[in-house]
Amino acid sequence: MSYLGPELNMENFSWAVLLLVPIYVIVHFVRNYFALRGRDFPGPCLAKFTNFWRLRAVYRGNFEHVLYDLHLKHGDVVRIGPRCLSISNPAAIEGIYGVKTDFKKSDYYNVMQAVENGKIIPTLVTTKEKSGHAALKRPIASAFNMSSMMKYEPFVDDTIVTLVKKLNEKFVVEDLPCEIHKWIQYFAFDVTGELTFSRPFGFLQQGKDVGGQIQSVVQAFVYFGVVGQIPIIDYYLTKHPIINRLMKIKNPYIDAATAKLQERMEESEVIKDNNRQDLVSQFLEAKEKHPGKVTDQELIGYVMTMLIAGSDTSSVGLRAMVYFLAKYPDVQRRLQVELDSVGNLKFPVAWKETQNMPYLDAVIKESLRVHPGGSVIQERVAPETGYQLPDGRFVPAGTIVGIAGWNISRRKEFYGDDVDTFNPDRWLRGATESEELYQIRLGGMKKADMTFSHGPRVCIGKNIALMEAYKLIATIFGLFEVRLENPDKEWTVTSATMMSQSDMDVRFEWRQGHSVIDLGR
Template identity: 35%
Template structure:
């Protein structure tokens, strides 16, 4: 018996130093850098796993709003992470030449190809690399080149209208609208990247399961990104990557995205070669992203390598379709939830149409597969003030990204919203919090009201300017979404073009829709019925 007691005592003695180490570690986590002065969930001050679990639930945008309402403008969401909820923090954190870098979260979103890590504009943490890569490809995304892509967008839009009518008008079939819009957005990305419509709308399905693959990649990155060392250990460790490069280890799941982009690039190169042989001419000036990337490669082949071009194309697949699809779905959702707004926007579109100011795009945009070619020109759509207010308010209420855009403070520390934050601290803003700020957007910031953006409705110009400066839909600073102009063009053209031709209503008004946050916040269960309008459109 005494021997048994000695064994038990020995076990307890071993637990004492382990417990002491754990207590010291947790105390360090809680009190490091003096960040304990900032309020937040208690567990969040002890471990990153608090936010890992929260992100796992796919509802982090709601959590961020709730904790900022409870704790104020600065909330500690991890031992070394502060979330800032006031719009003034945007310029402090994301302004030019502030000395911040991206956090380790973004490393997780770097793709792999045969064991090689491929960084793109989104995933790289190096400001020097980002600046050089952006300079190399910036001309492909510049506002001055935007209209070059419009015929490609028009072709996809015309065909989308045609397929919408074939599949959902008069068929008694409900349209899963969020998915249908995403199919459209993927086809547009294919068209403007490789001059190849990918077939999502034609087949009404996920081609090559690429949407499911992207979703899986984002689900993984969003959760594991809360503890990036997990990715470094299990996915991107040097030994595993070496084996993968030799074909001795199964390819990482995100390789499928790279392979999809590579296949499109191969098809594009083959078409270009065939065209050159038939026409006996040199390659003509780029009219899609890939061609423009290749033109840039000729100027600096040692930097803009084939892998980096593939990385750019892969990032367009991941981000270019999701953000636009989410924005389009948000506009239609809020229109259906607010009949008064829907009716007023419809009146504006009809009045402009009757006045002859809704110019369609040029004949060159006529769809080769039989589309009507009656897509409203971007310049014409931009002149509709209520449309602009509706889209901007939808961006405000439902930003595409639902997590912090994380940055690391410079070694010397930084002042954010008047607060000194020590160096090496991860900080950031969440658009779902910023866009609900009552001081900037008014006491009814949680209400969908497009009129807040209209001077004709009494909006103060100075307040309007401040509201626009506080919009965080596309990020801010040098890391602003490079595809912003393309996304805006798609959105401003699609909404009035679609509403000129069709009427939309919820298929099951009582059915509960929900949001899924895996970095991008998607709306689910968004089923609608679609019918032709009695007036307008070419029925």
């Protein structure tokens, strides 16, 4: 007699497994197919049965183009997973991401969660419930509002000065092409260090990725984008309690955030004497004011958000601005005419000065439209009541829905027929256009803008990112003529979570009448 029972020997058991496994798989796929009434929402055939379709599509590194082509073929709503819909209609933005909605973030964001001793470190990016996000954001919200930007401007100035001096020393004086995609990333990380801890990480000074820190963040975003399509993979790889216990998995970002925070707190008195208020000082102040709401865990979460999300995302946008201005010399010249018209412009250019430069504003908006940071949809989960799409179709509760910036920024009814063209003029009033019509057109474009997300979950660092962009672009192109080393060669874009760029080497030359002396330090 077998220990499996009187009627079941090993041979029969093996046959049972061989029969039951495919039956289970077939039932699973059929349930997936009918979860969204398969015929109502078109999309790739495989995507109706399994999320492996979108995992593979993201892994290939050009998901934004794949998704865009699917929407051109199938319309505003495309099924990209058994229970996942990509939407490209701007009319859906408010209903999904707005203040009054009940949509929460999906399990995609679980993959980004950091776990220590079995507990999740709460961050603004990974907290899924709206109420939890609001509670986390409220104590530090004032640190990121527009009125706080003036406090942070000296940190940005210092980093811009370091960058310009290094560009002069290494590429102007030596007459060499610059791998600008790397130097922009060094800038983005160093300015984050300045803003957060009153100290840069040292990438610009050393001209390299010190300790592989940047590469670590880049690889993390690739992992988030790919594995996030099937979050349960991450759970069993890194977050299952048994796996955690056996493998003794350590999260390097928790360790890095803790170490940086400790260093910064040891220097608190010195930093106070400098009369500068960085973000950590604001976080510590929030901890003092709200001791029950801002614990050590929340503090680490705030710092982690800055270390991971605050740097790589900014560098993508800044690269796009530099690339398009170098690629289109006529646009660059027009921007320089605007900068020169100010008269006695000081460098680095002041944030306040940039607010009266409409063409600079148009260039930055258009760069972020043509090349938005993210390639995947910003996933949300339909509430218990379900969700009615703008076209009237009903989406059942629990369905993942989301909008990708690449798709939404190419809607011809809002942005015109030349949506694939870099054209800053679309953001300006036309010569024969009335103010009323211009405001209507501008309002439509803004309504279709998901650059920094939308609603209560809009990127908390939006104002800081824009200040960095306006100041850096005005300073670089006010001082330098910038041209592509290989103007006939397109840049290389590799996407997972972020659409990261490379192969955009440029040459710098001081504009007539300008030199490093203009920096005044």
